[in-house]
Amino acid sequence: MSVGPPPSASPAEPALPDRVYVSMARLLRTGLIVSVVLLVASLAALLVRSHAAASGPWVSSNPVGKYLGLGDLARGLVAGTPEAYLTVGVLALIATPVLRVASGTVAFLRHGDRKLGEITLVVLALLLLGLFVLGPWVH
Amino acid sequence: MELLELALLLVVTGLFAGLLGSLTGLGGAVVVLPVLVIAFGVPIPEAIGAGLLTVLASSSTTGAAYVRDRLSDLRIGMFLEIATVPGALIGAVATVLLVRAELADALLVALGVVLFALVPGTIARGRRLTPTTAGPSDDVARSLRLRGSYFDTARGVRIEYAAARTRPALAVAFVAGLVSGMFGIGGGVFKVLSLEHFLNLPMKIATATSNFMIGVTAAAGASVLLLAGFINPVIGAPVALGTAAGALGGSRILPTLRNRTVRWLFVPILAVLGVEVILRGLGIV
Numbered sequence: 001m002s003v004g005p006p007p008s009a010s011p012a013e014p015a016l017p018d019r020v021y022v023s024m025a026r027l028l029r030t031g032l033i034v035s036v037v038l039l040v041a042s043l044a045a046l047l048v049r050s051h052a053a054a055s056g057p058w059v060s061s062n063p064v065g066k067y068l069g070l071g072d073l074a075r076g077l078v079a080g081t082p083e084a085y086l087t088v089g090v091l092a093l094i095a096t097p098v099l100r101v102a103s104g105t106v107a108f109l110r111h112g113d114r115k116l117g118e119i120t121l122v123v124l125a126l127l128l129l130g131l132f133v134l135g136p137w138v139h
Numbered sequence: 140m141e142l143l144e145l146a147l148l149l150v151v152t153g154l155f156a157g158l159l160g161s162l163t164g165l166g167g168a169v170v171v172l173p174v175l176v177i178a179f180g181v182p183i184p185e186a187i188g189a190g191l192l193t194v195l196a197s198s199s200t201t202g203a204a205y206v207r208d209r210l211s212d213l214r215i216g217m218f219l220e221i222a223t224v225p226g227a228l229i230g231a232v233a234t235v236l237l238v239r240a241e242l243a244d245a246l247l248v249a250l251g252v253v254l255f256a257l258v259p260g261t262i263a264r265g266r267r268l269t270p271t272t273a274g275p276s277d278d279v280a281r282s283l284r285l286r287g288s289y290f291d292t293a294r295g296v297r298i299e300y301a302a303a304r305t306r307p308a309l310a311v312a313f314v315a316g317l318v319s320g321m322f323g324i325g326g327g328v329f330k331v332l333s334l335e336h337f338l339n340l341p342m343k344i345a346t347a348t349s350n351f352m353i354g355v356t357a358a359a360g361a362s363v364l365l366l367a368g369f370i371n372p373v374i375g376a377p378v379a380l381g382t383a384a385g386a387l388g389g390s391r392i393l394p395t396l397r398n399r400t401v402r403w404l405f406v407p408i409l410a411v412l413g414v415e416v417i418l419r420g421l422g423i424v
Contacts (some may be wrong), residue, residue, distance in 0.1 A: 012383060021207060021209050022207060025206040025208050028206060029199075031199060032383075033195070035199075041293050043373075046373070047143050047146055049223055053141065054140070055352050058142055058145070060182070062343045062370075064371065068365070089376065090372050094195065094358045094361045097199070097355040097358040103221070115212040126228065126359065128223075129228070129367075130227075134232055134362075134363050136263075138236075
């Protein structure tokens, strides 16, 4: 047992520098801020446009279904459609942890931890499999 | 009900769920999901999608601080993600197939059973006093150097820990991922079981590492459910924003409350929601 201040790692702890933790925390915070700004702004725009609309159809059907293709999403964004921006907000929310795994892969490999680097690379590949193979399969 | 009214009610629901979820350590989604189905009449696929959005938002909100303070063990978290992520992908695909086979009611009954399954874990947490020195580890943990330490400010000592029993921990982590992808909840109780009970990690490290893993697990499930059309952001975004704000508030007032008292208060809520969801799934109400 040893006593000491929180930031320093003990000799037994495999060394990942503090800046890895700091930059990962910054990545999570930035991703959250981007997602929240997109979601709040697009939701506000949607409510300004349709605030008095009956809520039933919005609950029973999914208004973003038509923006799940890249072409339709791009057209929706250019046209300033709130639903398209809502979709981007959701994508940003999903992308944040995925980017976190990618940054973990880089950090482990850069600091000579090949085994953990390979494990995180497999996790990243599985996440991309979900997004680009399984997702389109069930679409 | 008008759309504006619905959005405001969803934000308030999220706030309440996020606060409660943060104080109990269960996350807001376990409250959000059944409430969306029971009180708002949201179909189960969209409720599950909204649940995953709340998990993603809450995990990023509280996760950044845990990572910055080095309470989330990146090595152990990423190691267990190799089990939670495939679990979440399989769970999400299973949900899509069940819904398309018109078995959404069976999914609702299963969700009710999962809510009940969370009760014993909720009661049991926090009873173990963390030893200050690391226990024995297994071959996988030694090979991947799954060990670390943190400074416990409350006790004024540095706590050292080393992961043990990695194989059963991976199996439980897979179940955690499956539950998360299938039902749109964080599955934190199962992850903490894996981290605390099997890997033998201190509670603080287990909680922070679980939070760290929850976001990645939810992202795996959400990527499948988004493209399946199960994520309706008009429902999910207000409730997720409310939950994230509630979770942030909960983490601020947490030190002033007795953790176990809040957990005991949460148990009947979970049980009532579980019964209601099962009855709905069986077509009784």
